[in-house]
Amino acid sequence: MKYQENLPLGIVLERRRVEHPWKDFDWRPVTVIPGAAALDPEGAWRVLAEGEDWIQYHSGTLTLELFRRETEGYKFNLTHEPPRLFVVLRGGEDAEGDHDVVPFLVTACPYEAQDYLDSGEELVEPVIMPPGVAAFVQAYIDRHHVDEPFLKRKRKRHDPEESGFSRPAPVDRRRNGHG
Numbered sequence: 001m002k003y004q005e006n007l008p009l010g011i012v013l014e015r016r017r018v019e020h021p022w023k024d025f026d027w028r029p030v031t032v033i034p035g036a037a038a039l040d041p042e043g044a045w046r047v048l049a050e051g052e053d054w055i056q057y058h059s060g061t062l063t064l065e066l067f068r069r070e071t072e073g074y075k076f077n078l079t080h081e082p083p084r085l086f087v088v089l090r091g092g093e094d095a096e097g098d099h100d101v102v103p104f105l106v107t108a109c110p111y112e113a114q115d116y117l118d119s120g121e122e123l124v125e126p127v128i129m130p131p132g133v134a135a136f137v138q139a140y141i142d143r144h145h146v147d148e149p150f151l152k153r154k155r156k157r158h159d160p161e162e163s164g165f166s167r168p169a170p171v172d173r174r175r176n177g178h179g
Contacts, residue, residue, distance in 0.1 A: 005066045005140050007133065010036025010058050011087055011103040013045075017053040027101045029087040029127050036061045045099065059099070062106045066137065071145035073109035074137050083134050084126035086113035091123065108137050 010033030018026045038061045039046065045057040064085070066074065077083050088105040104122065107113055108129065117124045129137070 003068045003144065005136070007034065007064045007066075007136055008036055008038070008061050009034060009064050009085070009106050009133070010061045011106065012048060012056055013059040013089075013099075013101070013103065014054055014056045015099075025100065027089065027099075027123075029089070029103070029125050030056060031127055032085055032087075032106065032130065032133070033058065033061075034130055034132050057099075060103050062103055064106050064108060064133070066108065066140045068144045070109045070112065071141050073111040075141050075145060077108055077110050077129075078134060078138060078141070083108075083129040083137075084110075085129045085133065086110065086116075087125050087127060088113070088116045089123040089125065090121075108133075 011029055012031045012033065013027055014030045015025045015027055017024060020026075036058065039058070045059050047055060048058055049056045086107050086109075087103055088107070089101040090104045091101045101123065105116070113124050113126075116122045
């Protein structure tokens with residue numbers, strides 16, 4: 001049985017002009033293209049649409065990887081209306097050429113996305129999960145998810161003799177001038 005499933009997703013990033021003292025443009029993912037082919041070997045972004053103050057690029061094709069150990073997160077995600085994919089963007093030295101950011105990862109697990117968000121190094125943005133991708137994720141959950149019952153941990157009684165807290169403190173009060 002195959003425990004990992006993959007689906008290529010084209011990442012569509014939008015660059016929009018903003019009125020801001022420290023930056024001219026804002027970058028954010030706006031959608032994904034299920035089954036998109038990889039970009040040419042040089043990795044040149046393809047313009048998909050543009051307007052007066054914005055431009056959308058097919059900025060790369062990433063693989064959505066589903067893992068059996070993350071089915072709880074996928075299941076939780078699909079309960080939301082609409083479910084989301086999370087695109088992780090990296091900037092700075094990872095960004096190439098004319099672009100301030102590059103797509104690094106796409107995930108359907110909100111818990112994995114939160115881990116990247118907590119690092120503070122990456123930008124994590126949600127996009128609406130297309131219905132075909134939601135069906136792909138649901139089929140994976142149906143095949144691999146196993147509900148794990150919550151088992152409350154039984155506490156052991158505290159024995160002060162065992163922990164060493166029943167003994168007097170090893171402080172010689174007379175030597176310290178307190179006695």
